[in-house]
Amino acid sequence: MTQQEITDQPRTPAPRLSLRFSSTRRGARLARQLAVQQFTEWTGLPHDCDHAHTVAVLTAELASNAVRHGSLPGRDFRLVLLLLPYALRVEVTDTRPERRPEPVPAAPQSLDAPSGRGLLLVEAYAERWGWERRDACTKTVWGEVALPSPPEA
Structure with missing residues (x-):
């Protein structure tokens, strides 16, 4: 095969799943369960492995933040899972683009506070994370979970 033939070959798109959920606690819980199920199907890893956790x-953190801070009455949030060669990318899109994620503090204000640790967990667990405003009506917060290295032969 020549270089031109290799370049002209159609690329197989990365496995992708996109679903909408109600902006409720139940919707966030279902998004978490579905993400783990899809991850284990794509990778063949067990549900109880560290990567699935x-x-x-x-x-859970991205979806609960979308429900708590990014929802408008009657508007859903969207979960997109994208299996990249090096990671699973989890994207959650909500309907409040003006509510940007706050910079992650070094530590929560109070250990007794009932909330305020979500983005600390995202930063701790994600290989990379960030957010973007893709249009005037939504924002997407995303994080990537590194895939395990294949065992050496």
Whole structure:
């Protein structure tokens, strides 16, 4: 095969799943469960492995933040899972683009506070994370969970 033939070959798109959930606690819980299920199907890893746990924590935090801080009445949030060669990318899109994620503090204000640790967990568990405003009506917060290295032969 020549270099031109290799370049002209259609690329197989990365496995991708996109679903909408109600902006409720139940919707956030279902998003977390689905993310773990899809991750284990794509990778063949067990549900109880560390990587699946990381996917669960990351998805739970992003989805609960979308429900708590990014929802408008009657508007859903979207979960997108994208299997990249090096990571699973978890994206959660909500309907409040003006509510940007706050910079992550070095430590929570108070250990007794009932909330305020979500982005600390995202930063701790995600290989990389960030957010972007893709249009005037939504914002997407994303995080990537590194895939395990294949065993050396």
